[in-house]
């Protein structure tokens with residue numbers, strides 16, 4: 001009796017939650033470009049209202065394509081999508097009123113000043129007058145551009161342009177914010193600043209954020225819910241800690257010396273040796289060697305090195321780590337996210353300090 | 357309501373961009389001004405030739421030079437839309453609830469406005485050199501209207517090329533290649549009677565000639581409605597084709 005009512009209440013509650021709190025629902029979305037590229041194979045996911053949702057994946061995974069579909073810029077090939085409570089096909093106009101978008105390529109009009117860029121964006125959302133002016137000033141302050149508000153955006157540094165672009169996506173107080181790789185190409189300091197703004201927007205203003213990134217640390221640090229996408233397919237979803245727990249073990253990453261690596265036999269032999277060591281869990285091949293998962297990995301390193309030495313297998317490095325989202329990615333796809341150079345200072349960065 | 361406001365907002369943006377890159381304005385005005393100052397000096401004695409209409413080359417050429425300016429600046433219109441496409445500005449505008457037609461209207465109106473301002477500059481300079489407009493203020497206003505309408509129709513061509521090829525170089529290239537032959541094989545700078553036979557034929561088929569003739573009657577003869585209205589008919593026909601193509605391609609980009 002008690003159990004039954006509990007279940008009833010829970011189902012009723014979940015039903016309620018389903019209907020009320022999902023701000024994005026995507027079911028069986030497929031996107032095929034006109035040249036035949038299957039950018040999105042068939043993905044489904046939901047994002048709850050108030051969520052900080054991360055779409056994590058390497059170059060060409062289909063992140064931008066998904067964002068373009070969800071923001072009404074690209075017509076989907078098939079699937080059912082609702083955004084902010086509206087059907088993507090039926091009410092794109094209503095959706096556009098409620099979302100803010102920062103695209104991957106920073107878009108600011110260099111001939112206009114920072115402030116004019118923002119005012120224009122507000123105007124396009126049917127805002128004007130005093131209230132728009134105040135909103136713009138408030139946002140410029142938030143992204144620390146008040147001092148240069150009257151300067152032409154062409155003379156902004158890369159980081160400043162990104163911040164201006166973010167601020168102009170916020171003018172009309174969107175419920176839902178789409179950010180396509182907002183920190184790619186930023187130096188570590190600008191990235192940290194961006195993280196702070198985004199955290200604030202989500203926590204203090206309750207804006208739902210849909211963010212794409214190639215950086216697992218970013219997804220790990222910012223997002224409460226993550227979907228990992230690779231080659232147009234979602235390979236894993238969950239909170240970062242759930243995903244990492246799923247690995248259930250520490251990771252030992254082994255890289256082979258070059259000549260052994262080319263020798264296919266080495267990997268097979270290594271696999272055999274590793275499997276014989278008690279406590280070893282999953283063994284996954286990676287590009288330059290293999291990754292071994294184990295509960296108590298630190299005590300195992302010595303055994304591994306000894307066994308390899310005895311069999312003339314040459315290791316170039318051995319590395320122990322707590323599981324990261326990269327391991328999750330590796331587990332599901334068999335390869336690592338190629339982390340490209342994290343720091344690529346945007347052009348024009350040099351003058352930044354003098355100006356502020 | 358939203359259409360008008362959105363058009364206004366995008367119009368103002370385009371004008372601001374234009375004013376802040378004066379080098380563009382300078383370049384498109386440079387050519388007609390050179391024509392105005394140099395050609396009219398160079399060909400001054402043409403006016404004395406027997407049979408030259410009006411007996412004054414400057415007075416004759418003003419209409420042609422105003423149209424040349426309209427023609428060449430309208431052909432640049434397509435490069436602006438290519439810029440907006442490749443910079444991502446257009447996409448940024450498209451994710452807002454902005455009225456879709458306003459995007460195109462704002463662009464076209466700013467093109468027309470630009471042609472008007474440039475025509476006014478040229479006309480003032482022509483007055484300084486001694487040209488007149490016999491139809492007075494009403495005639496000047498009608499000249500402006502004609503040139504703006506003409507500019508719109510030709511903007512359509514460069515917008516079509518821009519939307520189709522998404523390449524500013526192509527727009528520039530095709531525009532530049534078209535300008536000179538079309539201009540010289542029209543009644544813009546040389547009276548038709550002075551041309552060799554085959555150019556006369558081309559010139560009579562050349563839509564630019566019709567507009568030049570209309571502007572010329574307004575500067576030099578009077579309100580000759582037959583000439584004026586046939587110019588409007590020709591421009592109207594061109595506008596329907598070019599702006600139709602623009603609209604079609606723009607819809608494809610927008611959806």
Ligand SMILES: Nc1ncnc2c1ncn2[C@@H]1O[C@H](COP(=O)(O)OP(=O)(O)OP(=O)(O)O)[C@@H](O)[C@H]1O
Nearest residue numbers: 033035037039057058059060061062063064065066
């Ligand atoms: N306009 C297009 N026409 C054809 N194929 C395209 C087009 N845009 C993207 N693609 C292809 O679709 C796939 C997904 O691209 P997408 O831009 O969505 O990747 P992404 O995850 O955003 O990558 P990145 O991290 O590099 O931005 C890629 O294979 C890409 O080459």
Ligand SMILES: [Mg+2]
Nearest residue numbers: 063064065104
């Ligand atoms: Mg992308």
